[in-house]
Amino acid sequence: MSRTVSSWILSSARNSIVLRGKGRLYSVCIPNRNKIKWKLVFSETRPYPAGSCSLDNIFSLKKAFRHTSTEEEQFSFQLSPSQINEILRAGELSHKILDLKGKNANSVLRFESNQLASNTPIEDRRSAATCLQTRGMMFGVFDGHAGSACAQAVSERLLHYIAVSLMSRQTLEEIELAVECMKPVLPVLEWHKHPNDVEYREITSQYFESLRVYWQHLLDLDAELGFSLEEAMICAFKRLDSDMSLEVQAPQENELMRNIALQVAFSGATACVAHIDGVHLHVANTGDCRAVLGVHEEDGTWSTLPLTRDHNAFDDCEIRRLKREHPRSEEKTLFVNDRLLGILMPTRAFGDVQLKWSKELQHSVLENSCDVEGLNIYQYVPPNYHTPPYLTAEPEVTYHKLRSKDKFLVIASDGLWELLSNEKVVQLVAGHLTELNVQKPQLAFEKPVNLGYMHSLLLQRKNRGIASLDQNVATHLIRHAIGSNEYGEVDQEKLAAMLTLPEDLARMYRDDITVTVVYFNSEAIENYYRNN
Numbered sequence: 001m002s003r004t005v006s007s008w009i010l011s012s013a014r015n016s017i018v019l020r021g022k023g024r025l026y027s028v029c030i031p032n033r034n035k036i037k038w039k040l041v042f043s044e045t046r047p048y049p050a051g052s053c054s055l056d057n058i059f060s061l062k063k064a065f066r067h068t069s070t071e072e073e074q075f076s077f078q079l080s081p082s083q084i085n086e087i088l089r090a091g092e093l094s095h096k097i098l099d100l101k102g103k104n105a106n107s108v109l110r111f112e113s114n115q116l117a118s119n120t121p122i123e124d125r126r127s128a129a130t131c132l133q134t135r136g137m138m139f140g141v142f143d144g145h146a147g148s149a150c151a152q153a154v155s156e157r158l159l160h161y162i163a164v165s166l167m168s169r170q171t172l173e174e175i176e177l178a179v180e181c182m183k184p185v186l187p188v189l190e191w192h193k194h195p196n197d198v199e200y201r202e203i204t205s206q207y208f209e210s211l212r213v214y215w216q217h218l219l220d221l222d223a224e225l226g227f228s229l230e231e232a233m234i235c236a237f238k239r240l241d242s243d244m245s246l247e248v249q250a251p252q253e254n255e256l257m258r259n260i261a262l263q264v265a266f267s268g269a270t271a272c273v274a275h276i277d278g279v280h281l282h283v284a285n286t287g288d289c290r291a292v293l294g295v296h297e298e299d300g301t302w303s304t305l306p307l308t309r310d311h312n313a314f315d316d317c318e319i320r321r322l323k324r325e326h327p328r329s330e331e332k333t334l335f336v337n338d339r340l341l342g343i344l345m346p347t348r349a350f351g352d353v354q355l356k357w358s359k360e361l362q363h364s365v366l367e368n369s370c371d372v373e374g375l376n377i378y379q380y381v382p383p384n385y386h387t388p389p390y391l392t393a394e395p396e397v398t399y400h401k402l403r404s405k406d407k408f409l410v411i412a413s414d415g416l417w418e419l420l421s422n423e424k425v426v427q428l429v430a431g432h433l434t435e436l437n438v439q440k441p442q443l444a445f446e447k448p449v450n451l452g453y454m455h456s457l458l459l460q461r462k463n464r465g466i467a468s469l470d471q472n473v474a475t476h477l478i479r480h481a482i483g484s485n486e487y488g489e490v491d492q493e494k495l496a497a498m499l500t501l502p503e504d505l506a507r508m509y510r511d512d513i514t515v516t517v518v519y520f521n522s523e524a525i526e527n528y529y530r531n532n
Helices: 003-014 054-059 081-089 149-166 169-180 202-222 229-249 255-266 317-327 357-368 422-438 453-465 473-483 491-501 522-531
Strands: 028-033 035-042 094-097 108-116 124-131 137-145 189-191 268-279 280-286 289-296 302-306 396-403 406-412 513-520
Touching: 003 396, 028 169, 028 302, 081 108, 081 473, 081 491, 124 513, 137 149, 137 406, 137 513, 149 189, 149 202, 149 229, 149 255, 149 268, 169 202, 169 317, 202 229, 202 255, 202 453, 229 268, 229 280, 229 357, 229 396, 229 473, 268 289, 268 406, 280 289, 302 422, 406 422, 422 473, 473 491, 473 513
Parallel strands: none
Antiparallel strands: 028 035, 094 108, 108 513, 124 137, 124 189, 137 268, 268 280, 280 396, 289 302, 289 406, 406 513
16 A cells, blocks of 8 residues: 555545445545534444444453544554554454364364454454353354444354254253252353453343243243254344343343343344354354355365355345335335445344334333433434334354365454455465465375366465464454455555554444354364264
C-alpha cells in the first residue's frame, strides 16, 4: 500500500468524502463548525445511531496502537513489525489432541484459532469443546451485530444445548436426579478457551435453569431412540433462540440480569457450528458465517468443498423461502436494498426480536424496562412490518463423511470471506501446511511423477528459507486478508494502515474477523475405513 493510498484513507475521513462500507455499514461525513463528525446512517440491524452497549465494556480487547478518532492531531499509520505481530497474535488459540501411547483414534489432530476486532468492542465470538457425555468435538464461530451480547450468550450456551440434545435418556435422568438431590452434576463439555474469553457469570444460574427445563422437556418426550445428530442440532438452535426470547419476557427482579437479557434479545448473531465424531462431520449454519473443507487430491492439487451457504438476500433459496412464508402482497417489501426489510443482511439469526415479535409484544417489553435508551435499545419497528416473524434461527445442517484426503476445515465469520474467496483461503492454509513440512525437506522424486507432485515440489523450493511469520494458521489468514495487495502478497504498509484505522473509520474497511482451522488426522480416518 503506497503512501498515496494511506493518505487517501485519512483524508477521506477528514474531508467529507462519502465512503461505502464492506457490505454492512454505510457512513457519511458531516461538517459541523469546522469539525468533522461521523454519523451512522445505516447499521446492520437498524437505521439509527448505534453506540457501544454498556455491558459490552466487559468484553473490550486490547486496543494498542489504534487511533480512537480521525480528528486526532498526531495521526500515523506507522507500526513496527513487532507491533503488527503483537496486535495480530493477541487472540491466538491452539490446541493439540493428546496422542495416548501413539494410538490417537481421534479424527481431529489439532485446531488453531484467532480473531481481530474492527468494532469496539469486538462483536464476534468463538467456541471449542470436547463432548464428555457423548462423543465428538464441537467448534463454533458466532458473528454478532448491534452489539456483542447475543453472540456472547450463544457462544456460551449453544454447545451445551447440542450436547444435551445428543444425550441418552439414561444420562439425562442421572443428571436430573443429581440436580434434584443437590449433588454435583456430571460435566457435559470440556472447553478449550483463550485466556481472554469471558462469560456472563452473573447470569449463569438462569442459563442453567433454562437448560434444565430443556432436558426435562426431552425426558417428557419419552423417545427412547433420541435425536439424530442433524435433528439434535436443529432442535438445539431453535430451542436456545426461543429461550432467549422467553427470558426477556419473564419477570426479573435482578436489574443486571434483566438488562443482559434485553441486550441479548435485541441484538443478534449468526452462527456456524461443526460437530466432528470420527469420520462423521456435521455443520449447522444460521446466517452468513461459513465452513469450507480443504481437500488434497490424489494428483497433489488442492480443492475446496463448501459445507454451508450464506443465508442472505443474495441467496435464491432464501428469497423463495421467505416469499413462501409471507403474503404475496409483501413480495416487493421483503427485501429492500438487498436487506431483509431493508435492515438486516443475513436472513437467519439468533436474537433480533425486532424482526420476530409482534409490534405489541415489543412495545410491552420495552415499556416495562427501566433504562432502554441507556442500553442502546430503541423502540423501532421497520416499515412494512405486517406478518412476523421474518427471521429464524433454524440452521441448515450439512453432513459429510470424512475421507483421508480431507485435510482441514475452516470456519470463519463473514469478515474473512468478504476479503478472501473460499479458494484463496484453502490455498493459504495448504501453503502454510506445506511450509511447515518444508522444515523436513524431502525432495527426492517419487514415481510416478505427475503434474500435481511437481507443483508441490516447486512450492517447497519456493518457500524454503522463507519461514512463515505466523505459526498459527488463523493468524496467517487474517494477515493476508487485511494486508494483501493486488498481487496476493502482504504489503506491510497496508497492513499497518488497516490495523491503525481509527474506530470511527475501521468498520468501513473491514469487519470483525474470527477464524478457526481444524486439522484432521488422516491416519485415524484411514484406520476407520480399514477396520470397517
